[in-house]
Amino acid sequence: MSEIRYRLPQKREIVTEFPGPRSQELSQRRTSVIAAGVASSVPVYAADVDGGVVVDVDGNSLIDFGSGIAVTTVGGSAPKVVEKVKDSVEHFTHTCFMVTPYEGYVEVAERLAEITPGDHAKKVALFNSGAEAVENAVKIARVATGRDAIVVFDHAYHGRTNVTMAMTAKNMPYKNGFGPFAPEIYRVPMSYPFRDPEGMSGPEAAKRALEMVDKQIGAANVAAVVIEPIQGEGGFIVPADGFLPALAEWCTDNGALFIADEVQSGVARTGEWFAVEHEGVIPDLITVAKGVAGGMPLSAVVGRAELLDAVHGGGLGGTYGGNPVACAAAIGALDTIEEWDLKSRAKHIEAVTHASLDSLVDGTEVVGEIRGRGAMIALEFVQPGTREPNPELAKAVAAECLARGVIILTCGTHGNIVRLLPPLTITDELLREGLEILSDAIVKHGK
Numbered sequence: 054m055s056e057i058r059y060r061l062p063q064k065r066e067i068v069t070e071f072p073g074p075r076s077q078e079l080s081q082r083r084t085s086v087i088a089a090g091v092a093s094s095v096p097v098y099a100a101d102v103d104g105g106v107v108v109d110v111d112g113n114s115l116i117d118f119g120s121g122i123a124v125t126t127v128g129g130s131a132p133k134v135v136e137k138v139k140d141s142v143e144h145f146t147h148t149c150f151m152v153t154p155y156e157g158y159v160e161v162a163e164r165l166a167e168i169t170p171g172d173h174a175k176k177v178a179l180f181n182s183g184a185e186a187v188e189n190a191v192k193i194a195r196v197a198t199g200r201d202a203i204v205v206f207d208h209a210y211h212g213r214t215n216v217t218m219a220m221t222a223k224n225m226p227y228k229n230g231f232g233p234f235a236p237e238i239y240r241v242p243m244s245y246p247f248r249d250p251e252g253m254s255g256p257e258a259a260k261r262a263l264e265m266v267d268k269q270i271g272a273a274n275v276a277a278v279v280i281e282p283i284q285g286e287g288g289f290i291v292p293a294d295g296f297l298p299a300l301a302e303w304c305t306d307n308g309a310l311f312i313a314d315e316v317q318s319g320v321a322r323t324g325e326w327f328a329v330e331h332e333g334v335i336p337d338l339i340t341v342a343k344g345v346a347g348g349m350p351l352s353a354v355v356g357r358a359e360l361l362d363a364v365h366g367g368g369l370g371g372t373y374g375g376n377p378v379a380c381a382a383a384i385g386a387l388d389t390i391e392e393w394d395l396k397s398r399a400k401h402i403e404a405v406t407h408a409s410l411d412s413l414v415d416g417t418e419v420v421g422e423i424r425g426r427g428a429m430i431a432l433e434f435v436q437p438g439t440r441e442p443n444p445e446l447a448k449a450v451a452a453e454c455l456a457r458g459v460i461i462l463t464c465g466t467h468g469n470i471v472r473l474l475p476p477l478t479i480t481d482e483l484l485r486e487g488l489e490i491l492s493d494a495i496v497k498h499g500k
């Protein structure tokens with residue numbers, strides 16, 4: 054184990070009016086050339102990223118509570134990632150694994166087979182994005198089972214391609230006008246302890262969902278149940294204990310696959326390699342992306358060998374899938390997580406976050422719940438003293454934090470959730486400073 058190293062000063066500092074003149078200039082250029090459909094949550098342009106800070110083009114140094122949506126888990130320019138990428142890119146940028154294979158792809162596959170839950174024989178296929186991994190997991194499940202139906206959940210987010218849009222729950226902004234959507238995707242209720250009937254257990258919530266599957270689809274038609282063990286975009290919803298095991302058991306009993314979409318929750322984010330480990334569940338297939346390659350585009354489907362091998366030769370792949378530079382970055386990122394013991398850091402971040410924010414639940418009338426695991430924690434905002442969603446407050450809090458130099462993302466079906474996804478390399482000082490600013494913003498706007 055070694056000390057976390059930093060290249061940039063780990064401090065928050067606003068040195069210009071905000072956003073600064075360079076960022077404003079870039080915003081203007083952007084407006085005339087970038088499609089309006091591509092939005093950004095923060096109007097400052099990045100210049101340099103390391104550890105827990107994002108330095109913008111005007112020299113402002115912001116605290117990063119977003120990690121580019123749970124991607125730069127090891128920081129935005131972790132030394133080992135940079136070193137591996139440089140070394141790789143000097144030799145070749147691409148050959149296509151389907152044409153001339155290379156070692157990095159094989160090594161990443163070996164590493165992923167090792168760190169995913171279960172000691173059964175596993176196989177791996179690499180892709181570029183989370184959506185591509187989910188879509189390929191669906192392809193594999195259909196071939197391996199000979200069935201069509203895919204079961205997904207309320208509040209689910211699985212991506213922006215046609216199949217994964219169909220699997221995603223939220224209309225705006227992800228689906229509106231983009232149909233028709235892929236068929237044979239069925240949505241059932243999620244376990245959502247904050248909004249379920251008081252005291253509903255995980256197994257009871259699973260029964261509610263599975264009765265619907267039995268009645269409306271028929272168990273024998275189900276190829277796979279696909280679930281985020283902690284839902285990401287949907288609001289960091291952690292299902293009640295026993296929900297995931299009950300679903301997994303139903304899958305085993307009925308010849309369907311249990312697929313964990315760990316694109317956001319995976320790769321040390323929650324304090325374990327994968328979030329299903331908190332519930333002792335061993336998925337048939339796991340999708341991996343975001344945090345796996347230190348910011349380079351790489352994703353994977355990892356799972357039971359016989360399932361991945363059910364697909365005919367040439368049935369899986371893609372021109373860029375498992376790009377050599379991205380694979381080198383993944384090896385650097387996985388090494389970094391081990392060398393800097395970042396799984397423990399995630400647990401520590403969880404403890405610091407709760408110590409700093411828990412009093413808001415009783416101390417204000419607008420924080421309904423603080424939930425999550427590891428460095429994947431969210432606050433659900435409600436109208437004072439009720440459970441009615443309060444998206445205006447989430448927006449106001451995120452804006453106030455940004456104005457004070459803290460990048461914070463919102464999420465949730467109702468947009469009423471603020472989520473914390475700091476890099477696991479953030480210092481305690483920056484973490485506490487950012488949480489204090491967040492806390493102040495909630496008190497100020499939550500009146």
Ligand SMILES: *Cc1c(COP(=O)(O)O)cnc(C)c1O
Pocket residue numbers: 181182183184185187210211212213281285286314315316317318342343
């Ligand atoms: C982000 C995300 C995806 C989609 O990943 P992309 O790389 O954006 O395609 C899929 N599933 C989950 C759970 C995600 O959080």
